[in-house]
Amino acid sequence: MKTRQCMAVAALILTAMTGCTSQKEVKSTSGLDLTNMDTTVSAGQDFFQYACGGWNEKHPLTAEYSRFGTFDLLAEDNQKQIRELIEGLAAQKSEAGTAAQKIGDLYNMAMDSVTLNKQGYEPIKAQLEKIAALKDKSEIIPMMTELSMQGIGTYFSSYVYADPKNSSLNIFQMGQGGINLGEKEYYLDTDSVTSNIREQYKKYITKLFTLVGCSEAEATQKMNDVMEIETAIAKVSRSATELRDPEANYHKMTYAELKKQIPGIDWDTFLKGLGIAQVDELNVEQVEPIAEVANLMNTLPLSKHISYLQYNLIDAAASCLSDDFIAARFDFYGKVLSGRQVNQPRWKRAVNSVNGLLGELVGQMYVEKYFSPAAKERMVNLVKNLQTALGERIQAQEWMSDSTKVRAQEKLATFHVKVGYPDKWKDYSDLKVEKDSYWANVCRAAAWERKDNYSRLGKPVDKDEWLMTPQTVNAYYNPSTNEICFPAAILQYPFFDMAADDAFNYGAIGVVIGHEMTHGFDDQGRQFDKDGNLKDWWAAGDADRFKERAQVMVDFFDKIEVLPGLHANGTLTLGENLADHGGLNVAYLAYKNATANAPLEDKDGFTPDQRFFLAYATLWAGNIRDEQIRVYTKSDPHSLGRWRVNGALPHIQAWYDAFNITPSDPLYLAPEKRVNVW
Structure with missing residues (x-):
């Protein structure tokens, strides 16, 4: 499941449950389908x-x-x-602002391949140009938070949820992020399988930049910029195994202590960009990766950060753009990483999108x-x-x-x-x-x-809130x-x-x-x-x-x-x-x-x-x-x-x-x- 960053929520990712009837009431079956078995072993x-x-x-x-x-x-x-429920709404004209209008219109836009292909990368062009226009490193954090507020992750993550040691109160929390392959081993391991995945990832990054109009040489340079930043973050990130230790991933501190421990980031500008007026205390789950981000922001040239921010935008948007972007993303994440041969039909992707957003x-x-x-x-x-x-x-x-x-x-x-x-x-x-x-x-x-x-910052935790939707298996x-x-x-x-x-x-x-x-x-x-x-x-x-x-x-x-x-x-x-x-x-x-x-x-x-x-x-x-x-x-x-x-x-x-x-x-x-x- 996808839930708030780094929360220790244990999902039985492949399972389900319900209740059963009294066996005195009905004549029941075995429940077994014998054709599911192989009794030759x-x-x-x-x-x-x-x-x-x-x-x-x-x-x-x-x-x-x-x-x-x-x-x-x-x-x-x-x-x-x-799908049947959503398409019923998508086929009718609904009053603006109603649930039916929101669900139906979003689904129709996800299904409209003609318009999507006509638009190409036009929907993200203004955002790309805004990133390209950055003139000073002081503008990196405002751009990072602007992207974050649109659901586009970059250098590290942030969210508000229960203080692990004071579970009744919501506090501001930050954790590692910024590596799009998810696990640090993909950037660091040298076995042949992982090395091949890394090389294919580089080709994917390059492909995305060419799709938004970069020359091959420019795209290759931008790919190298992205890999430099992601690899540097990966080196100090914690592994999936290390993230399983709750105590080791809890570092509560005052806002003043954050500024002292990681001085290389303009934290006032960061919070302002997220629309947060004030933070007294916070939990920094993993300090080292965020400290490394501060180092990268202060040592690498602005051009590399522009490449990195642009890539995160394109990668996040690729599944919502024209078919060439969708195909490029699937070729890597679908074929290379997981071995799938064809992408899901558009209706499934559209249903998943509406489900995820609404x-x-x-x-x-x-x-x-x-x-x-x-x-x-x-x-x-x-x-x-x-x-x-x-x-x-x-x-x-x-x-x-x-x-x-x-x-x-x-x-x-x-x-x-x-x-x-x-x-x-x-x-x-x-x-x-x-x-x-x-x-x-x-x-x-x-x-x-x-x-x-x-x-929810500073408010009591709503223990009746659900972290999954009812239609989730x-x-x-x-x-x-x-x-x-x-x-x-x-x-x-x-x-x-x-x-x-x-x-x-x-x-x-x-x-x-x-x-x-x-x-x-x-x-x-x-x-x-x-x-x-x-x-x-x-x-x-x-x-x-x-x-x-x-x-x-x-x-x-x-x-x-x-x-x-x-x-x-x-x-x-x-x-x-x-x-x-x-x-x-x-x-x-x-x-x-x-x-x-x-x-x-x-x-x-x-x-x-x-x-x-x-x-x-x-x-x-x-x-x-x-x-x-x-x-x-x-x-x-x-x-x-x-x-x-x-x-x-x-x-x-x-x-x-x-x-x-x-x-x-x-x-x-x-x-x-x-x-x-x-």
Whole structure:
């Protein structure tokens, strides 16, 4: 998910959830589609293939995708529903200023390829010329903030959100940014694959400059300027793994201290450009990259910064311009980075754009048509069952002291549960959608969002605000508000089946709910207390015992070879792996509690326990290209789908019992080598 910069929000990026019916009320099914399986391999040999091989064969990768799994299939179906809603508005004439007018007009402009191709780069020409006209380095910061207010990132990021150590109050925060490849390794690693990506990135930068009228020589020079600045920032930026340490990425200081620590930036001008009158205290998440930006601004010639600012503008706008810009951007980010062969059809890109810019306006329509109050009620009840089970799991841990258990139970009891959609919708009345250009409206929408965010400075945190829209196929845990959130769009099959029994539903959505809850107690979440404050609430010795047990998970995943010569990153994926582990244990206990007085029958040739684990594994069915595997391994805190099955289940004793896994099976892991945390 995309949320505020550098916030420690844990999204179960590929998952979904809802509630289930009482098994005494209806005759339920197994929930399984046996054609999804591949029984030519045994469960203990390769459970991912055993449970998902049939699904993968039925859904080969098309040219449009670098990865396609069960969640992508659900997202596609969801996207078609949203398209129908949006196109209904786009086809009618609506009163100016209404939600219908804003959604319909923005979609129509995104779809109007004739106008977009006729305009070429005209929509950004004035902005490019304004950047080119900079005469003095003192003008860099005003231009940076002007671009930032239009949603165009440059040297570093800024936003307003909860103070990690005073979670009830919103403060101004800044963090590293400025490198468009996202991860520092792309600029610094020297292996052949990364070196090739870097060379292709240079060609892409050069291509963009030629598309706005630069000569080949001028474009090459500007590319070198961009690479010099981005590489310098990358060298002192923190890796994705280093960013996972909340304490190490918290540096609260006064405004006077900021000016003293990083004197090379005109901070008064910076804040003024963002429309912020005053800042008394702020959090600088990563000091070194921002200090390096100050150094670059004061040592490099203005011409290099002009090139850098122009590139960030063109790159940000490319997907909103004519087809040659769209093709250039896709050739690099789509083909080179992720291995996709063709771009998404225009309607999908248009739907995604409207969804991203006017999310809760679309969300209101989506919820009204596709989400029932009954589903929300069932989900809330199921969450309560999982909370009870997690409480039992916490109480049973012998490695944790009684005092820490008490505080953990308090945190669990105060989880803020969000299901379906917000109780209060965002007000977009100040946002205008006009018929000048698609790009101009993208900038207006970004400016509206930025102003809305900065307006919260110094105000209490709104703990009822949602960080995802209802139509998002995803879920998250937010430590700052101690909340778990399950949007409406994910409350569907295969994550939940109204006709299936508890074995299936607890194995699917039950594990996902347990996953999000466990994030409150993973290596990051456990550092935040029940009120969402970054605070050590563990008794002496308990944290060390937790780390010792968590290290078993790190070591296990570090040894997994995801491609020849490329291993998984156990430290980067630790939080998600612990959440999968906890989710499985908690959901299994909740399922056993729910069926204790009414044991389930065997169905479709499988026991209830077997169906529980098959339902879980099916969530991760999917195919993926090698290029995308490399991208995820560098940057994604989630393990690959195959290893969320084959890497997670060998640590769960109930799985061994369900499928009679023995030491002779390849996936067998000796008990003393298994993770045992939650």
